[in-house]
Amino acid sequence: MRRRLTARTGRRTGRRTALPVAFTSAAAVLLLACGSGGAPDGGSGKGAGDGDKDRSAAVVVRPGDDSARVPVGRKVTVRVRGGSLTSVEVTSPGPGRLAGTWSEDRSVWTATTPLAPGATYTVKARGRASGGSPLERTASFTTEAPRNTFVGEYVPDRGTTVGVAMPVSITFDKPIRNKAAVERKLEVTASPAVDGAWSWIKDRNGKDRVDYRPERFWKPGTEVTLRMNLAGVDAGGGVYGTQQRLVHFRIGDAVTSTLDVTRKTMTVARNGRVLRALKVSSGKKGYETWNGTMVVLSKVPTIRMDSSTVRIFGHEAYDLGSVRWDVQLTPSGTYVHAAPWNEGKFGLTNGSHGCIGLSTDDARWFYGQVSVGDPVTVVGSTDTVAINNGYGDWNVDWASWKEGGALR
Template sequence: MRQRPMARPVRRIVGPLALVASAALVLAACTSGGGKVDSGSKASGSEGKNAGPPAIVVEPADANAKVSVGRKVTIRARGGSLSSVEVSSPGPGVLSGTWSKGKSVWTSTTPLAPGATYTVTANGKASGGSALNKTASFSTEAAKSTFVGEYYPDKGTKVGVAMPVSITFNKPISDKAAVERKLKVTASPAVEGAWSWMKDRNGKDRIDYRPQKYWKSGTAVTLRMDLAGVDAGGGVYGTQQRVVNFTIGDAVTSTVDVNRKTMTVARNGRTLRTLKVSSGKKGFETWNGTMVVLSKVPTIRMNSRTVGIFGAEAYNLGSVKWDIQLTPSGTYVHAAPWNAGKFGVVNGSHGCIGMSTGDAKWFFGQVNLGDPVTVVHSVDTVAVNNGYGDWNVDWATWKKGSALG
């Protein structure tokens, strides 16, 4: 039966927010410091770039005035060279930067985050050989509006071969190219992959990254979100600086043939079992195409009112067992003992894929988040934003969804 989905687990919306992943049985319904220099002199941004005794000069230097997020941080070794520089904030993290020839100047390349306090620690050596040291701090102006991204999968998880990297933003993203430039996915072994923008089912801006083909089992994947200080358009600034690592598990693939009324389950290319199933009946056909496992719940209640089914087709079933969610619109694989006799014979559900309780329990034990379930010989291919329908878009079209061309 096609049900309203359980809410997908929220994964660490960071910055000022922190949402925690949940799984429940629900109705499918800084101190500023003056610089210490070897000569004991005071160093400030008001001094000339090359005037005065050897010192490390930090710009911006005024710890009391709020700094524009559009400003760059410059660390200069006057009369010497730098050996190390770190500019960091507890939330946004450490700024990246570039060195001048001879390492006399360090300039930030990472945008400053709004409403953050940064600490500068710099060390170097004067041309005469004495040590130069500097600590300082400054704070940035608070943004009128900020954005964060809710990302999947979560850090440290193991997921299936069809799991994309997916980020849904809590504010409209007008400058999608600016945001996309600060998102990066790397994999070992390397893959060809691409980002593509879409509207999530809730109307929010969302960007997914997927390989051209399924991930290989054992692949180590890293998502880098360098969004702190990024202007998404209209003065809406990002606050996130995150590195998310996850791995790819076994290739567990399932194919439902609506005509044959069977589901064939394979692991790493070897067929495990072919199960008898009953999919959606006429008018309630199961989505065609590839869907991706979103959640697993041992027991839920299914009430047709939550998906707008009333009258003669209405149902309200408690304790539905071994539930594998495939779409937010309410497609599940689950035990359907009330349809005993229909499995392998008749498609009689309201859109879900039903099977015997024993088979459903077995299947529940085989699949994990991110595993693909592909339905063939049905109608109405599942939409790209209905869960992870990413795999139903051909590669050329998928790449055109990037804001970077």
């Protein structure tokens, strides 16, 4: 049930049981202005007529506060009775602000931008009654849900602590034709501030993906916030977003590992201080370990490694049922792990099928040092890891990375 409000204080003055016929609507919001009333006998000021005019002044917002979902075909209108409007603002975090036109006497504002589905809009209207009293009203409404929607799967998750090489990455479940519209509603802020940029790629599964990274690795201790204001955003082809997300995460210590395949050693440092130089056996000829920087994707203490999953068959095939201390670097199957079957090769011969093999003790130690988002950089090998094979983002120079943004 609507309540009568004063224009100056918003104090409830009683229930209204009926509205003037011209303004009766289940989805309209009225604001009545209360004037100062007549001047005291013998005094000066407004006459009683002006006070009566102010008391009957009303601002109507359609659609207004209402539990029902508003059809996207509706036009937003704001009108005033017994006065004029001074400003109208209709905004939504996703689609943004609605444009509109004014009537000649500025008593009516009509939106010219169509509503987006699945979005919540806020209407802020200000005006003045003919007697001079101010009018002000805020209302909100939500539109009907879209029939065809897209969502983005994002990493890192909220509340996590990740390594200095972890990008913000969003993979979408539908093709994004209007990448600029989507990117415009994605925001990353950091403390301390960094110069970062979005870049669009195709994920290994063929889906559209957009990653955000600084020019260089994050600084340890950086607090990062991702804002996704995608509700009601048209990605093209009538596919609309639904997500409103606020995601905070933190950057941990700078744990960096560098593998030199010619020296067959991997040097591990924390915040610039070298911890250990580990003897390794990486990919042999024809199965060379990827060159460039890879990023830790996950850690599992035990895993089965079956060569058929990475399309290795014949005399090179293998099926290892219990491989220990596994640190995943790429979805294509690159791991750092214990490889006791290669005992005698560590530091001497590269004999794996692309993984970075360690003794069991060294693998256990390495597993305990690294976290998701830590970089592992390989030098002296052949092909550079693809940008979409995990997070190969850091192998793209900064100028080229920025060129991949839709808003460049």
